[in-house]
Amino acid sequence: MLGAFQDEDGALTLGNLDALTSEAAVSALKGSLILSASTALLGAVLGAVLAYLVVSLPPRSLLRRGTLALSGVLAQFGGVVLAFAWIATIGQVGIVTQLVSDLFGADLYGSGWLFGLPGLVVVYCYFQIPLMVIVLAPAFEGLRPQWREAAVNLGASTWSYWRHVAIPLLTPAFLGALLLLFANAFAAYATAAVLVSQGQPIVPLLIRQAITSEVILGQANVGFALALEMIVVVTVVMVAYSLLLRRTSRWMR
Amino acid sequence: MTDHTSSHGLAVALSDLTRVYGPVKALDGFTLDLAPGELVALLGPSGCGKTTALRILAGLDRATSGTVSVGGKDLTRVPASKRDMGMVFQAYSLFPHMTVIDNVAFGLKMRGRDGASRRTRAGDMLDLVGLGEHADRYAHQLSGGQQQRVALARALAIEPSVLLLDEPLSALDAKVRVQLRDEIRRVQVEVGTTTLFVTHDQEEALAVADRVGVMNAGRLEQLAPPAELYSAPASRFVGEFVGLSNRLPAEVRDGVAALLGREVPVLPGSTTGAGHALVRPESVSVVADAAGTATVATVMFLGPLSRVTSTLADGTDVVAQLASSDALRLQPGDAVRLEVAPTPVLVVA
Numbered sequence: 001m002l003g004a005f006q007d008e009d010g011a012l013t014l015g016n017l018d019a020l021t022s023e024a025a026v027s028a029l030k031g032s033l034i035l036s037a038s039t040a041l042l043g044a045v046l047g048a049v050l051a052y053l054v055v056s057l058p059p060r061s062l063l064r065r066g067t068l069a070l071s072g073v074l075a076q077f078g079g080v081v082l083a084f085a086w087i088a089t090i091g092q093v094g095i096v097t098q099l100v101s102d103l104f105g106a107d108l109y110g111s112g113w114l115f116g117l118p119g120l121v122v123v124y125c126y127f128q129i130p131l132m133v134i135v136l137a138p139a140f141e142g143l144r145p146q147w148r149e150a151a152v153n154l155g156a157s158t159w160s161y162w163r164h165v166a167i168p169l170l171t172p173a174f175l176g177a178l179l180l181l182f183a184n185a186f187a188a189y190a191t192a193a194v195l196v197s198q199g200q201p202i203v204p205l206l207i208r209q210a211i212t213s214e215v216i217l218g219q220a221n222v223g224f225a226l227a228l229e230m231i232v233v234v235t236v237v238m239v240a241y242s243l244l245l246r247r248t249s250r251w252m253r
Numbered sequence: 254m255t256d257h258t259s260s261h262g263l264a265v266a267l268s269d270l271t272r273v274y275g276p277v278k279a280l281d282g283f284t285l286d287l288a289p290g291e292l293v294a295l296l297g298p299s300g301c302g303k304t305t306a307l308r309i310l311a312g313l314d315r316a317t318s319g320t321v322s323v324g325g326k327d328l329t330r331v332p333a334s335k336r337d338m339g340m341v342f343q344a345y346s347l348f349p350h351m352t353v354i355d356n357v358a359f360g361l362k363m364r365g366r367d368g369a370s371r372r373t374r375a376g377d378m379l380d381l382v383g384l385g386e387h388a389d390r391y392a393h394q395l396s397g398g399q400q401q402r403v404a405l406a407r408a409l410a411i412e413p414s415v416l417l418l419d420e421p422l423s424a425l426d427a428k429v430r431v432q433l434r435d436e437i438r439r440v441q442v443e444v445g446t447t448t449l450f451v452t453h454d455q456e457e458a459l460a461v462a463d464r465v466g467v468m469n470a471g472r473l474e475q476l477a478p479p480a481e482l483y484s485a486p487a488s489r490f491v492g493e494f495v496g497l498s499n500r501l502p503a504e505v506r507d508g509v510a511a512l513l514g515r516e517v518p519v520l521p522g523s524t525t526g527a528g529h530a531l532v533r534p535e536s537v538s539v540v541a542d543a544a545g546t547a548t549v550a551t552v553m554f555l556g557p558l559s560r561v562t563s564t565l566a567d568g569t570d571v572v573a574q575l576a577s578s579d580a581l582r583l584q585p586g587d588a589v590r591l592e593v594a595p596t597p598v599l600v601v602a
Contacts, residue, residue, distance in 0.1 A: 165350075
């Protein structure tokens with residue numbers, strides 16, 4: 001953090017913060033926020049549905065245990081390996097790209113969307129959805145059968161049970177998982193570093209450029225300022241989360 | 254003054270219910286009738302099918318065959334949400350994210366009642382169970398006994414046609430159990446709702462029920478008022494399951510059993526010839542007698558009553574329940590004479 005307020009020679013300065021208002025920095029922040037928010041939302045919704053389906057299976061079911069185990073692995077399956085897997089699958093000469101081209105004459109690769117922000121959204125979902133599954137599955141398991149039975153016994157339909165009982169009970173866990181997914185995507189670096197070769201659409205890549213660029217030297221402290229900016233964003237999201245949690249989980253205190 | 258009484262006391266009939274789970278027959282031709290406003294306790298060991306019967310009545314489980322009717326209406330295929338029954342579960346069934354009053358009002362909300370009338374009715378129900386001052390608390394801020402009282406208020410708030418109690422006291426400590434047991438009975442009598450109470454605790458069943466049904470292996474062994482069930486068990490299982498029984502060698506001839514040198518009438522259903530009589534400890538008296546053929550083995554002090562175990566010459570142990578003032582005069586090793594009260598006994602093969 002201190003580095004964000006120092007120049008190359010170690011003297012205190014606010015100059016590095018000016019760089020945060022540059023077009024590249026603003027665009028990268030926007031890209032990071034869009035990428036993190038969209039993959040957090042997609043991952044949270046799709047992951048929650050998948051978690052519910054998995055938890056609905058009998059506890060000893062092979063499919064349930066297999067899906068949870070696979071989710072545990074895929075949630076950690078980011079980085080270079082993931083990026084390569086996607087390139088090998090739907091890259092310019094990827095297996096699926098070739099197959100679709102041969103069978104249907106369609107160009108899946110298109111203008112190279114995989115290597116821009118849309119591609120990152122798709123690829124990030126590959127670890128965001130499994131992460132949501134392993135984080136939210138225990139919350140679904142925590143829904144006691146007695147609550148559903150009590151609700152039904154008191155006249156609730158399936159929809160009423162979900163609306164008045166299950167969703168309010170799951171909300172704190174869902175919000176917590178959503179925050180985790182946002183932070184997970186916001187801080188992810190390696191996958192994007194391998195996939196994106198042109199431009200710096202997200203903040204971590206801009207930080208890399210600032211620290212390792214051989215074209216513009218002496219930008220390391222700008223990188224520190226960008227890192228500080230990321231910390232501030234995550235802090236703001238966490239404060240918003242805790243305010244929201246306070247409203248939705250009064251009953252937990 | 255609030256009127257809690259209900260005109261919802263309806264007759265309930267469970268007819269020839271069978272429930273099969275794979276190779277297990279949880280219910281096997283189970284039949285039970287409840288009179289309007291009656292409280293029947295279903296008693297039996299774990300796995301005897303009592304909870305299955307209750308869940309089928311609630312609509313939370315489906316019978317493989319047989320019918321369920323309430324007030325003469327066939328409910329066999331009616332979903333649980335439309336059956337108009339209140340249920341109190343074993344524990345932890347309150348919605349943790351709702352306050353006590355919102356929990357109690359939940360069923361009314363599902364029935365489309367407006368907010369003001371919901372709160373009034375829920376408040377009345379909380380007063381009925383003595384928790385009016387806890388309306389704004391959450392479940393985790395209440396003791397186990399209070400939570401079950403809220404669950405009872407919630408079940409009654411919808412003015413159910415039938416009240417179902419699924420071992421509602423089993424998770425509570427002994428003192429609270431007794432208090433809440435008495436309270437359940439008081440409230441049930443006050444509102445007059447037909448009630449089915451499932452428990453594995455015989456003291457609980459005998460204390461609260463108008464009639465007790467003893468279940469074994471998916472069937473109803475006996476359905477009778479508590480005193481009758483205790484004093485005149487219809488089968489060996491009931492005799493051994495309800496209360497404590499001595500199994501004493503006996504010879505039955507002409508409806509009379511020769512037992513410890515005395516003739517005692519036998520209950521219907523008894524075997525003839527040689528068998529074992531099921532004799533309650535309180536039907537046995539112990540008399541200090543140097544010429545007696547039994548020997549005191551142990552004296553167990555239980556407060557106002559004590560349990561004295563004596564051994565007969567053939568090695569059979571006989572348990573007697575005596576007033577502690579009499580029992581404490583006896584010492585292990587004393588020679589005693591055992592006598593059996595002339596009340597009818599069940600003799601089994």
